Amino acid sequence: MKYKIINKDKELILEITGNFLIDTVCDNFTVSDIIDKIESLKGLAKVGFDFTELKNWDSSILTFIKQIKSHCVNNNIIFVKESLPSGIQRVLELAEAVPERKGIRKLDSTKSTIELIGDTAINFVNSSKDMLAFLGEVVVAFVRLISGKYKFRGTIIVPIIRECSVDALPIVSLISCLVGLILAFVGAVQLVMFGAQIYVASLVGIAMIRVMGAVMAGVIMAGRTGAAFAAQLGTMEVNEEIDALKTLGISPIEFLVMPRVIALSIIMPLLCLYADLMGIVGGMIVGVFMLDLNFMEYYNMTRDSVSLNSFWIGIFQSFVFGILVALSGCLRGMQCKRSASAVGEAATSAVVTSIVAIVIATAIITVLCNIMGI
Amino acid sequence: MDNTLQNVETDFKEPNSSSANRNIDNKSPHIVVKNLTMAYGNLVVQQNLDFTVNRGDIFIIMGGSGCGKSTLLRHLVGLQKPSNGDILYNIISNNVNSELKEINFWEASQEERRLLMKNFGILYQSGALWSSMTLAENIALPLEAYTNLSSSQIQELTSLKLALVGLAGFEDYYPSEISGGMKKRAGLARAIALDPDILFFDEPSAGLDPLSARLLDDLILELSESFGSTIVVVTHELASIFAIGTNSVFLDPVTKTMIANGNPKYLLDNSKDQRVINFLTRGESK
Numbered sequence: 001m002k003y004k005i006i007n008k009d010k011e012l013i014l015e016i017t018g019n020f021l022i023d024t025v026c027d028n029f030t031v032s033d034i035i036d037k038i039e040s041l042k043g044l045a046k047v048g049f050d051f052t053e054l055k056n057w058d059s060s061i062l063t064f065i066k067q068i069k070s071h072c073v074n075n076n077i078i079f080v081k082e083s084l085p086s087g088i089q090r091v092l093e094l095a096e097a098v099p100e101r102k103g104i105r106k107l108d109s110t111k112s113t114i115e116l117i118g119d120t121a122i123n124f125v126n127s128s129k130d131m132l133a134f135l136g137e138v139v140v141a142f143v144r145l146i147s148g149k150y151k152f153r154g155t156i157i158v159p160i161i162r163e164c165s166v167d168a169l170p171i172v173s174l175i176s177c178l179v180g181l182i183l184a185f186v187g188a189v190q191l192v193m194f195g196a197q198i199y200v201a202s203l204v205g206i207a208m209i210r211v212m213g214a215v216m217a218g219v220i221m222a223g224r225t226g227a228a229f230a231a232q233l234g235t236m237e238v239n240e241e242i243d244a245l246k247t248l249g250i251s252p253i254e255f256l257v258m259p260r261v262i263a264l265s266i267i268m269p270l271l272c273l274y275a276d277l278m279g280i281v282g283g284m285i286v287g288v289f290m291l292d293l294n295f296m297e298y299y300n301m302t303r304d305s306v307s308l309n310s311f312w313i314g315i316f317q318s319f320v321f322g323i324l325v326a327l328s329g330c331l332r333g334m335q336c337k338r339s340a341s342a343v344g345e346a347a348t349s350a351v352v353t354s355i356v357a358i359v360i361a362t363a364i365i366t367v368l369c370n371i372m373g374i
Numbered sequence: 375m376d377n378t379l380q381n382v383e384t385d386f387k388e389p390n391s392s393s394a395n396r397n398i399d400n401k402s403p404h405i406v407v408k409n410l411t412m413a414y415g416n417l418v419v420q421q422n423l424d425f426t427v428n429r430g431d432i433f434i435i436m437g438g439s440g441c442g443k444s445t446l447l448r449h450l451v452g453l454q455k456p457s458n459g460d461i462l463y464n465i466i467s468n469n470v471n472s473e474l475k476e477i478n479f480w481e482a483s484q485e486e487r488r489l490l491m492k493n494f495g496i497l498y499q500s501g502a503l504w505s506s507m508t509l510a511e512n513i514a515l516p517l518e519a520y521t522n523l524s525s526s527q528i529q530e531l532t533s534l535k536l537a538l539v540g541l542a543g544f545e546d547y548y549p550s551e552i553s554g555g556m557k558k559r560a561g562l563a564r565a566i567a568l569d570p571d572i573l574f575f576d577e578p579s580a581g582l583d584p585l586s587a588r589l590l591d592d593l594i595l596e597l598s599e600s601f602g603s604t605i606v607v608v609t610h611e612l613a614s615i616f617a618i619g620t621n622s623v624f625l626d627p628v629t630k631t632m633i634a635n636g637n638p639k640y641l642l643d644n645s646k647d648q649r650v651i652n653f654l655t656r657g658e659s660k
Binding site: 241 | 448451452453487488491492494496498499500502503504505506515516518519520564
């Protein structure tokens with residue numbers, strides 16, 4: 001591709017030869033070179049083209065001509081359209097056929113820091129309101145359930161229970177067992193120095209049963225079931241399935257959220273119990289095989305050191321976590337917007353919300369227990 | 375096509391009044407839209423909409439893409455609250471003496487709302503079948519929610535509705551196991567589960583091949599005639615519009631309001647508005 005500028009009598013003719021293609025353009029000249037040249041010629045009246053030697057061309061020549069043309073129009077120079085090959089003329093006309101609508105272009109959306117802070121604050125207030133409204137609806141639905149005002153479909157709850165109980169057992173076993181193992185290891189390092197390795201049993205027992213069993217089961221369920229709830233409800237929102245429920249006068253809260261909350265609040269204490277057991281087994285593996293403790297010794301120590309109070313606190317916590325995880329998952333699912341990426345965001349945000357809720361709830365319950373002296 | 379364009383007045387298919395409690399004047403207003411403005415926040419979608427859907431009408435909501443057709447449907451079924459204006463429904467509140475009651479969805483009491491929703495049957499664009507339930511369970515849910523029928527009666531009814539839309543034997547299939555056209559028909563079976571007074575269709579022929587689309591049109595006509603339901607259809611399929619529509623409203627995205635109202639065939643012959651003519655002739659008018 002080469003170009004030649006012929007300047008005669010106030011008219012500039014741009015002669016382009018060879019191929020003008022997207023991958024050859026910019027090799028030896030750019031459009032600004034030409035525009036500079038046009039600017040440098042004072043008193044220029046017309047700009048035309050000579051494309052007789054042009055071989056192949058594609059869209060790159062169109063942008064090139066368009067830029068020259070708009071420069072000409074802005075500087076009151078006549079642009080000789082007729083000198084273009086008819087194909088190029090037609091495509092250019094097509095591009096100009098529908099003029100840009102005024103105000104349609106999105107404005108530069110860089111916001112100042114203050115605006116951003118304001119937006120974040122408003123969003124925070126709005127999302128808190130949404131959360132409260134959702135909680136309110138769930139409470140109303142619960143009251144209606146207790147007072148027998150709506151038919152609760154028992155059949156819906158069975159697959160949900162299965163999905164969040166039996167199917168979750170392998171991962172709960174693995175994680176809880178490892179957590180028990182880790183606790184025992186960390187404790188053993190210190191306790192062996194005093195020859196008090198038997199207290200590993202107390203450490204693991206109390207830690208697992210009072211807090212860790214419930215928290216680990218909660219976190220696993222947040223990642224597993226909370227995300228699944230959000231994705232299920234989000235997809236239903238995308239498919240208009242939730243609209244279909246609403247227009248039938250069936251409350252999505254009663255039909256979709258309540259069964260999930262109830263299922264998880266039943267299942268979580270059971271899972272927690274299982275996690276407690278697996279954690280103690282993990283600790284026992286360390287105690288028996290590494291610290292040379294007797295199996296019965298370990299068992300008796302665990303039984304003696306764990307109070308029934310601790311057990312009930314753990315179970316209560318897991319019940320609370322069950323409700324929190326189900327609520328967070330359902331809330332994020334119901335808030336889902338109508339796109340595929342929104343479903344992903346809903347799942348992510350459900351996990352984050354559940355884990356934050358679990359940690360906050362643990363802190364509150366621990367402090368309360370401390371105050372009450374349990 | 376020319377044959378159907380003539381005799382506009384006589385071409386109406388009068389709704390059949392043979393079925394139960396349809397002995398009300400066939401042309402009485404069923405849905406009255408008064409000065410409706412629809413908006414998302416500050417963004418107005420359509421304003422100053424005034425039209426009436428008569429009992430037994432097949433009412434078409436038409437207009438170019440993005441003009442707010444589906445939004446209007448969402449307003450008509452009570453999914454979205456009008457930012458201004460009213461939508462009133464004349465609903466049969468008493469089956470025995472066909473007593474009519476005027477209800478405004480957003481000012482209605484709990485029972486009135488329930489009565490309204492029971493009278494609505496909606497076919498969503500994607501079918502919107504509940505994906506975790508089989509087709510039979512999908513159709514049974516409205517029946518369970520609104521009636522006290524025994525499970526065997528419900529089963530009979532579901533099978534009947536599935537057979538009506540040509541899906542006999544598909545009771546135990548999940549929505550993910552059937553094709554798009556079948557999903558629409560199953561959605562239709564669910565929409566007619568409660569023998570609703572008003573059926574809403576959101577782009578029934580979207581995503582269907584021409585033949586399936588026509589078969590669905592036939593089914594809509596059949597339902598309108600045999601059940602005497604009022605039907606509201608959102609569509610931009612010209613073939614469907616002329617084949618089934620007895621009344622219509624045309625929404626314009628630029629002026630953000632309705633620019634035509636009436637029988638589509640009549641509009642094609644008599645409208646002076648170039649935008650309407652262009653739409654109804656695919657821009658191929660003289």
